[in-house]
Amino acid sequence: MSDSIDQSATRIPVGDDYDVLVGHGLISGADADARLGGLLGEAVERVLLVHPPTIDALTQRLTAALERRGLTVVTEEVPDAEAAKTAEVAARLWGRLGREGFTRTDAVVGLGGGSVTDLAGFVAATWLRGVAVVQVPTTLLGMVDAAVGGKTGINTAEGKNLVGAFHPPAGVLCDLDVLATLPPADLTAGLAEVVKCGFIADPVVLDLVEANPAGLCGPDAATHPSLRELVERAVRVKAEVVAADLRESSLREILNYGHTFGHAVEQVERYSWRHGEAVSVGMVYVAELARLAGHLTGAEGDALVARHHGILESLRLPTRYDGGRWPELLTAMRRDKKSRGSQLRFVVLDGPARPARLTGPGDDLLERAYALVSG
Ligand SMILES: NC(=O)c1ccc[n+]([C@@H]2O[C@H](COP(=O)([O-])OP(=O)(O)OC[C@H]3O[C@@H](n4cnc5c(N)ncnc54)[C@H](O)[C@@H]3O)[C@@H](O)[C@H]2O)c1
Ligand SMILES: O=C(O)C(=O)C[C@@H](O)[C@H](O)[C@H](O)COP(=O)(O)O
Numbered sequence: 001m002s003d004s005i006d007q008s009a010t011r012i013p014v015g016d017d018y019d020v021l022v023g024h025g026l027i028s029g030a031d032a033d034a035r036l037g038g039l040l041g042e043a044v045e046r047v048l049l050v051h052p053p054t055i056d057a058l059t060q061r062l063t064a065a066l067e068r069r070g071l072t073v074v075t076e077e078v079p080d081a082e083a084a085k086t087a088e089v090a091a092r093l094w095g096r097l098g099r100e101g102f103t104r105t106d107a108v109v110g111l112g113g114g115s116v117t118d119l120a121g122f123v124a125a126t127w128l129r130g131v132a133v134v135q136v137p138t139t140l141l142g143m144v145d146a147a148v149g150g151k152t153g154i155n156t157a158e159g160k161n162l163v164g165a166f167h168p169p170a171g172v173l174c175d176l177d178v179l180a181t182l183p184p185a186d187l188t189a190g191l192a193e194v195v196k197c198g199f200i201a202d203p204v205v206l207d208l209v210e211a212n213p214a215g216l217c218g219p220d221a222a223t224h225p226s227l228r229e230l231v232e233r234a235v236r237v238k239a240e241v242v243a244a245d246l247r248e249s250s251l252r253e254i255l256n257y258g259h260t261f262g263h264a265v266e267q268v269e270r271y272s273w274r275h276g277e278a279v280s281v282g283m284v285y286v287a288e289l290a291r292l293a294g295h296l297t298g299a300e301g302d303a304l305v306a307r308h309h310g311i312l313e314s315l316r317l318p319t320r321y322d323g324g325r326w327p328e329l330l331t332a333m334r335r336d337k338k339s340r341g342s343q344l345r346f347v348v349l350d351g352p353a354r355p356a357r358l359t360g361p362g363d364d365l366l367e368r369a370y371a372l373v374s375g
């Protein structure tokens with residue numbers, strides 16, 4: 001996209017593939033139509049705009065901007081949150097695309113949190129074997145993680161994100177203004193993925209959060225002076241990793257830090273936990289596991305485990321899971337995509353920003369780590 005269109009947005013390239021724009025007024029500003037057009041490209045005539053029921057004003061604003069660009073906009077409201085990520089909802093959207101006669105020069109726009117961008121991306125990946133998708137995340141978690149990187153997918157009864165495709169977006173538009181209406185608990189959940197980036201790659205993120213955790217999870221979090229830098233740092237971590245390893249052959253696994261246990265909690269709790277909340281306790285679980293397995297040793301290891309507890313507790317994110325159900329959690333963890341055959345694999349830390357892998361830990365070790373985060 002041309003710099004002349006938007007001087008105030010930060011442009012974060014994902015390799016040579018596409019840009020993530022971060023800034024203010026990107027949806028509501030007078031040049032929103034040009035910006036969206038720049039991301040979609042000249043050939044697109046029609047877009048399917050997928051959105052949740054909770055953001056009517058934003059949906060109308062984005063529709064208006066797309067129409068100003070001369071695009072025909074077909075809108076589909078989908079169920080809120082994780083209920084959007086089902087085969088039934090995807091099939092409904094495929095039906096709409098079919099009835100509207102969408103071709104390979106048409107596109108999908110995902111407007112919403114990570115649940116919507118995962119679904120919209122998956123529908124775009126599968127329609128006619130792949131049409132363009134532009135992601136417009138409206139949650140913090142969507143901006144720093146879900147909308148970037150091309151992992152798309154839906155859940156099945158057996159687990160989280162078990163069906164999906166790698167399908168990079170044509171562009172990502174992160175308008176920080178939209179966070180003003182985001183419920184505080186959802187903003188805080190997004191901070192869990194930001195903190196994840198701090199532990200795996202960018203310790204400055206941890207310093208920034210530790211400088212004022214109360215401000216970042218309080219009522220004024222959306223206007224906190226560090227928020228934009230945190231978003232940009234987290235996006236840069238993700239962009240660098242996915243540019244190097246889109247299909248998760250190795251490096252990309254580090255973005256899954258905390259997710260083996262976190263996804264299991266989400267599934268066992270029938271998605272009543274927010275994703276970021278589950279990732280929070282998942283990071284504590286895997287930090288404890290890493291210490292038990294000898295990856296985190298000595299005073300430095302103890303300090304890093306304590307830092308997990310401290311930073312996440314200071315944001316009032318969960319660091320314990322008291323729901324019991326260990327056998328169910330273990331079954332769910334075995335379905336993690338990092339598993340190979342009967343061997344569970346975890347992303348662990350050997351130190352700050354030093355991710356490593358723990359392969360095939362015994363059930364006794366897994367349960368001992370569980371005892372440290374539960375009961
Ligand atoms: N593809 C990836 O790489 C990736 C990465 C991380 C997470 N995810 C997925 O993302 C999902 C979680 O995303 P999430 O945390 O954004 O949750 P979400 O999509 O469920 O959104 C949270 C809530 O906020 C509401 N909302 C969204 N924007 C709003 C706004 N601006 N104002 C008011 N309300 C708003 C939504 O309607 C919903 O109720 C999970 O399914 C997770 O698996 C995917
Ligand atoms: O982008 C990635 O790669 C990630 O793992 C980011 C995670 O935060 C995200 O929740 C992702 O959807 C998990 O993917 P999965 O492959 O474990 O389903």
Ligand SMILES: [Zn+2]
Nearest residue numbers: 193259275279
């Ligand atoms: Zn995640």
